[in-house]
Amino acid sequence: MSNIFQDILEKLKQSEKQTLIRSSGSTRGSGNEKIRSGQSYLYKLRGMESEVIEIRFKKKIRGSFLTQALSETMKRYPYFNTKLIEKDGDFYIVQNDISLQVRKTKQLAKLGGIECGYHLIDVTYNDRSVFVSFHHALCDGRGIKPFIETLIWYYCRFAYGNEIRVDGIRYADEELLDGETADPFLGTYEYDDKKQFISLSRDAYALPENTTTNETINYRYEVTVSQKDFMATCKRNNATPVILLSIFMSKAITEIFPDYDKPINANIATDMREALGYPNTFKNCVKSMILPYDREFSALPLEEQGKKYREILNAQRDYDYCRHEANAMIGLFDRLDTLDSYDEKRKIMAFFEGMQLNTYIVSYLGQFNLGDNKTYLDGIHLYNSGTTGLGINMISCGEKFLLDFKQNFRSDRYVKSFLKQLDEFQIAYDVSEVIEFFTPTDKLLKRHDEGGQNS
Secondary structure, three states: OHHHHHHHHHHHHHHHHHHHHHHOOOOOOOOOOEOOOOHHHOOOOOOOEOEEEEEEEOOOOOHHHHHHHHHHHHHHOHHHOEEEEEEOOEEEEEEOOOOOOEEEOOOOOOOOOHHHOOOOEEEEEEOOEEEEEEOOOOOOHHHHHHHHHHHHHHHHHHHHOOOOOOOOOOOOOOOOOOOOOOOOOOOOOOOOOOOOOOOOOOOOOOOOOOOOOOOOOEEEEEEEEEHHHHHHHHHHOOOOHHHHHHHHHHHHHHHHOOOOOOOEEEEEEEEOHHHHOOOOOOOOOEEEEEEEEOHHHHOOOHHHHHHHHHHHHHHHOOHHHHHHHHHHHHHHHHHHHOOOOHHHHHHHHHHHOOOOOOOEEEEEEEEOOOHHHHHHEEEEEEEEOOOOOEEEEEEEEOOEEEEEEEEOOOOOHHHHHHHHHHHHOOOOEEEOOOEEEOOOEOOOOOOOOOOOOOO
């Protein structure tokens, strides 16, 4: 008899899920919105670590003003007032009846759990910092960036009385842009399959520290670089910020390991929105590009290195090449769609758990659009736990570039070697002491719980 009641209860639960899935999605007028573009972040054994953007002000945060700012901001971004429902191993975005709340705390919540109202983003604050946590399955850095800019503008309006509008910021009284909630990975793309595409090897030099560990605590160093000095060096040498950063970092690694026997690869997270025809989507739309550094390349003058890297990046940003790469990702998602349970899908995606991108990873979020409000900010930082080896996040904020060196080891030898490159070109900078930090894994499903604390 108990089995009959359990079966009835399970059928009721499934019916309720299906009703919620049909009735809403990123907006109340949508439905049946299965996550495709962020699927690879949903099947980690212990869950996905939160990405955190820390907005650091010069004065202490006033909770009442931040609450007002979030309320106004959410009017413009209904797709962040959502939660995920799992059904047969797939995850669907639905509207969340629980409003997103500001909380004063040093502890970051597990995204998707009860503590943050089951949301996939969370806004907390402590002292002078606002922390916006987000789940990579919902959006990427480019997708959350406009939300951050809007939140900062409204906070500065309430806290400092600055009501001057800034071009490019999205306001509470504005409609969504065309395709803002579209998923770029629902169908395959046409491209010129006769075109010869660039071929680069991922068989690269592995840092000794590029191994997985069971430690939950990660380490980071914050390097604040003069934008004026850095950009002047870029302009003199045919380089972009990402190119110059990659050249300096790769050279720094060769000076630590002069007997390196494989190319040093910088793996660059790159936006595909324009190539795929979804310039406004908030959803994940990134791929990884490679900038290889070997002995032949190292012998070139810096200006030639900058020119060569531009050519390599342009080849990887090619319209047809991006579509070719997107189709490969879509093929994986299509395969997942043929499976009927979470466990089956997780087995297919298990290879992501041990995937390592040698030699290191770079992510550049770009310039934050702040207007005059930049005078109220000390900086913006992006980081997350779960890094294997070395990763560098780069943000342009006001007159500074903010670099966060993320590591699963404490040593400062890579940071110090990088700083020597800045010294060589007389680029001004400041560097922090080592910072221990932790960003929790999600609570979308019942998993083994791990403790930890945000630094």
